[in-house]
Amino acid sequence: MTHGTQVRAAIVGSTGYGGVELIRLLAAHPNVTVTSVVSSSNAGTLYSEGYPHLIEIVTDTLDAIDPELIKSKADVVFLATPHGVSTKLAPSLLDAGLKVIDLSGDFRLKDTDVYAQWYKKEAPETSYLDRAVFAMSELFGDEVKGADFISNPGCFPTATTLGLYPAVKAGWIDPDTIIIDSKTGVSGGGRGLSMANHFSEVNENFKAYKVGQHQHTPEIEMILSRAAGRPVTTTFTTHLVPMTRGIMSTMYATLTDKSRTSSDFNELYRQFYEGRRFVRVRPVGTYPATKEVYGSNYCDIGMNVDARTGRITIISVIDNLVKGAAGQAIQNLNLMMGWDETLGLLFTPVYP
Ligand SMILES: NC(=O)C1=CN([C@@H]2O[C@H](COP(=O)(O)OP(=O)(O)OC[C@H]3O[C@@H](n4cnc5c(N)ncnc54)[C@H](OP(=O)(O)O)[C@@H]3O)[C@@H](O)[C@H]2O)C=CC1
Numbered sequence: 001m002t003h004g005t006q007v008r009a010a011i012v013g014s015t016g017y018g019g020v021e022l023i024r025l026l027a028a029h030p031n032v033t034v035t036s037v038v039s040s041s042n043a044g045t046l047y048s049e050g051y052p053h054l055i056e057i058v059t060d061t062l063d064a065i066d067p068e069l070i071k072s073k074a075d076v077v078f079l080a081t082p083h084g085v086s087t088k089l090a091p092s093l094l095d096a097g098l099k100v101i102d103l104s105g106d107f108r109l110k111d112t113d114v115y116a117q118w119y120k121k122e123a124p125e126t127s128y129l130d131r132a133v134f135a136m137s138e139l140f141g142d143e144v145k146g147a148d149f150i151s152n153p154g155c156f157p158t159a160t161t162l163g164l165y166p167a168v169k170a171g172w173i174d175p176d177t178i179i180i181d182s183k184t185g186v187s188g189g190g191r192g193l194s195m196a197n198h199f200s201e202v203n204e205n206f207k208a209y210k211v212g213q214h215q216h217t218p219e220i221e222m223i224l225s226r227a228a229g230r231p232v233t234t235t236f237t238t239h240l241v242p243m244t245r246g247i248m249s250t251m252y253a254t255l256t257d258k259s260r261t262s263s264d265f266n267e268l269y270r271q272f273y274e275g276r277r278f279v280r281v282r283p284v285g286t287y288p289a290t291k292e293v294y295g296s297n298y299c300d301i302g303m304n305v306d307a308r309t310g311r312i313t314i315i316s317v318i319d320n321l322v323k324g325a326a327g328q329a330i331q332n333l334n335l336m337m338g339w340d341e342t343l344g345l346l347f348t349p350v351y352p
Pocket residue numbers: 012013014015016017018019038039040041042065079080081082083085103104105153154155187188189190191192320321324325
């Protein structure tokens with residue numbers, strides 16, 4: 001599996017935004033070498049033709065999707081492919097003996113009917129679904145060590161549930177009252193051009209989308225239900241804002257004990273995330289902005305209790321391409337391999 005400590009990685013969907021972010025981050029990882037960049041549509045061409053910023057840095061030619069070829073070049077495969085593709089690809093890669101980390105939503109939901117309902121696609125085969133470990137690093141990281149198949153969380157569920165989990169788990173907020181208002185940058189939609197992420201549609205604009213229909217709703221509910229120890233449903237709305245990277249989730253909920261203060265919650269969160277470098281709980285009275293995590297694997301959280309209304313407002317931010325995708329996938333690789341979870345990921349946010 002390893003050569004010394006070196007793991008060889010292949011990236012399927014390497015030409016997309018998640019794939020190119022994996023390349024950027026893995027270039028700084030001491031234990032991983034990217035040995036195969038894979039494309040379903042451009043095999044045989046130079047990778048840097050599609051990404052001139054990587055000229056003379058990534059000199060590889062794109063490989064075709066061939067499990068045996070990938071197995072000959074790599075130990076672990078990242079799937080940064082659209083929903084529905086991993087369902088078909090992951091089984092053959094696992095059968096070839098590769099470890100797989102899937103960035104798509106295909107293997108996150110264990111109920112096949114729920115997947116089919118929200119993703120409008122046929123669910124993966126149950127035996128492979130059962131094998132996939134859903135890995136929100138800070139919440140379920142203990143389940144990842146030694147796994148051979150990881151399902152990486154979605155970007156909105158990452159920002160949202162890291163912000164809500166400690167309060168729900170402690171029983172300090174009523175899970176039935178939670179309302180989640182999320183905003184995302186355009187890169188969340190991937191590199192493929194659609195009318196929705198056309199410059200003229202996004203610039204100077206701010207719009208809600210997939211209202212009541214977002215595919216991340218059942219994933220958020222699955223995680224909050226684990227925290228609450230009973231089924232939880234929630235109201236979740238996404239908005240597209242004119243920025244490239246970043247997600248902000250603003251969450252509202254009613255307190256179960258109205259005497260608790262912002263300081264009480266702040267202390268609860270600090271204790272819950274103690275020792276987890278990538279979650280930064282902001283001091284009472286301060287709130288994170290997306291730019292403060294730009295290009296980094298951090299999730300920053302701030303909260304305010306309003307004694308007047310008996311409600312809490314929790315604000316959580318991530319970079320959708322890092323903590324929301326490639327960064328957390330690498331964090332999960334680290335946990336899977338039994339390495340320090342921060343390996344290769346301790347870079348500062350890009351500012352300004
Ligand atoms: N963008 C984000 O912020 C986040 C994305 N994700 C998830 O990560 C995955 C990748 O997203 P993202 O990088 O944004 O998407 P992109 O659209 O930017 O890239 C997806 C890539 O997948 C490849 N691809 C398309 N069809 C197929 C196919 N049939 N078989 C194999 N490869 C295919 C394409 O490359 P080629 O034609 O060269 O094969 C394409 O470049 C998605 O599942 C997405 O939901 C998760 C969290 C956040």
